[in-house]
Amino acid sequence: MDDNGKTEYFRHAWREYKISGSTSLLESFTSGFIFAQMSAKAGLKKYGEDAKICLIAEFKQLMDYDVFHGRNASELTCHQKQKAANMINLIEEKINRGHTEKNPVIKARSVYNGRVQRGLYSKEETASPTVSQDAFLLTSIIDAIEGRHVAVTDIKGAYLNAKMKEEVLMKITGEEVKLFCELDPSLEQFVTKEKNKDVLYVQLDRALYGCVQSALLWYELYSNTLKGMGFQLNPYDLCVANSNINGKQCTVCWYVDDNKISHKDQEVVASVIKKIEAKFGAMSKILGDKHDFLGMEIVFEKGKVKIGMKKHIQKAIDLFLDDITRDAATPARPDLFDVPESDLLEDERAENFHSVTALLLFISRRCRLDIQTAVGFLTTRVSCPTVKDWSKLRRVLQYLRGTMDLHFVIGADDIHSMKSWVDVSYGVHTDSKSHTGGCISFGWGVLATKCQKQKLNTKSSTEGEIVGVSDFLPNMIWVSMFLEAQGFSLEENILYQDNESAMKIIQNGKRSCSAKTKHMNHRYFWIKDRLKNEQIKVKHCSTDKMVADFFTKPLQGSLFRKFRDVILGYKHISSLYHSNEEDSSTQERVEGNHNGVNVRPSVDKHHPTVVTWADVVREK
DSSP: OOHHHHHHHHHHHHHHHHHHOOOSSOSOOSSSEEEEEEEHHHHHHHHTHHHHHHHHHHHHHHHHTTOEEEOOGGGSOHHHHHHOEEEEEEEEEEEOTTOOTTSOEEEEEEEEOGGGGTTSSOHHHHOOOOOOHHHHHHHHHHHHHTTOEEEEEEOTTGGGGSBOSSOOEEEEETHHHHHHHHHOGGGGGGEEEETTEEEEEEEESBOOTTOTTHHHHHHHHHHHHHHHTTOEEETTEEEEEEEEETTEEEEEEEETTEEEEEESSHHHHHHHHHHHHHHHOOOEEEESSEEEETTEEEEEETTEEEEEOHHHHHHHHHHSSSOOOOOOSSSSOTTTTOOOOOOBOOHHHHHHHHHHHHHHHHHHHHTOGGGHHHHHHHHTTTTSOBHHHHHHHHHHHHHHHHTTTOOEEEEESOTTEEEEEEEEETTOSTTSOOEEEEEEESEESOEEEEEEEOSSOOSSHHHHHHHHHHHHHHHHHHHHHHHHHTTOOOSEEEEEESOHHHHHHHHHGGGGOOGGGGGGHHHHHHHHHHHHHTTOEEEEOOGGGOGGGGGTSOOOHHHHHHHHHHHTTSSBTTHHHHOOSOOOHHHHSOOEEETTEEEOOOTTSSOOSOOOHHHHHHHO
């Protein structure tokens, strides 16, 4: 699955939660995480009075925000009644700091059943941005190297602050009707009977969770509020806003209702928080060097940012239907990309495969970059997982069990100097398509990673490298433009390649190609143009130091550990060039024959002399 596919997959999981409260696709997403969820009826049966207290608190919040007003059923047409979606009330068991599955925090959540609105609105009418992981990391790096004070806040009942712009009707039924009438006796006049059940029709005045337009309404309200405070949005990530306060930059980035606010002066941070609270009410907030943000345990220390997700990793292991009792040295065996004949999983295991893979995808994009290659493949198998796929998922969990305490460290020697690596494994997939890997580093750890199966077949490893560069180059351009909008223009921008022939073509264009490459014209001319416009230098990198190789294939042994330590930020990127270890890549790379497909490495991997395009053509 490519990066766009992964992003859409995660967004689909998030939408499922917002619409119905379902966590079948995604089990964790906030500072704590939900490990069980049930209907209000089941919650009342399990927790009794405690669950009732939670429901009343949730209902009271809706009443305090004037979320809806009653409608007479007799005044509604049959069409209006049919369009009225049910209110869904849930009880969530949630783990926060200091809690376990044996003593969870329970919380009620009321949502609008947004399924009835699907297809009624275009994407433009409902889609709202959230801060990207790369933007979050880049702003965090800046926070660390500038020694800013950081606060993480959570806006209470965020969506409920936004007003609905059109008529949206909702139907409340059952025992919940009595609870609402106890809180607001004026609602009793709107109660009617349908099939011997109490029914209350209401019209939403506020953006209740679950409505497909709620996210956009909240985004517009919050972004306009920040603009009114003097902030300007970064045009390359519309959930990052900056303002110059007391001669220094103040940055706010947000994901729905979670905010990260930073400035050199702690009083400025407190002042910004106070202004936001004046608009939306008191917020929960954490100031200091340790934070929880979107499930990530974040520590700012010595100019670096350390990120861990141990609780979520343990949750993935516990969620898997098989017991994980062994450890594995790597996340995947050399045959990761092979898709042999195998029996399909039964429904229960297929659903479990889907859920665990979604959770691992969440973890791999935020903290554990060392499992991205394996998880990227598994996400392509969720529609029809087999017994073999199940064993590959088990292998990832075995690896995570043995490396539970690993974390991700990101930092910069110089935020004005960016280095990127792009590599391609030629023809490694069963359909002979190649696999692109890429990453960017400012010294410690990597970001803007790409681990993607190419969408077309290429005739040689050189062509595969050109496709890989054209696929990854937008990542480099975006990071450059994002940083420039943050006030940090790049002074050095280097792209490392390990294929001499591909380097000549992307730098020289037509002068370094032949008539046999006409079908590649658009790609390499675009690359040449962008390299020139963005002032990107292309430099050669030997294969044993090509860190992007980590994202192109399931590496094994010491080579895996060597690259993993650099990618996760345990070692500086320069350690690749200072290493005196004997290169064992010949034994530990995944090359050779795959399912009868002859896979030849990049043209210079075993031939240090420069190879021309003509030499490559003659080999064909």
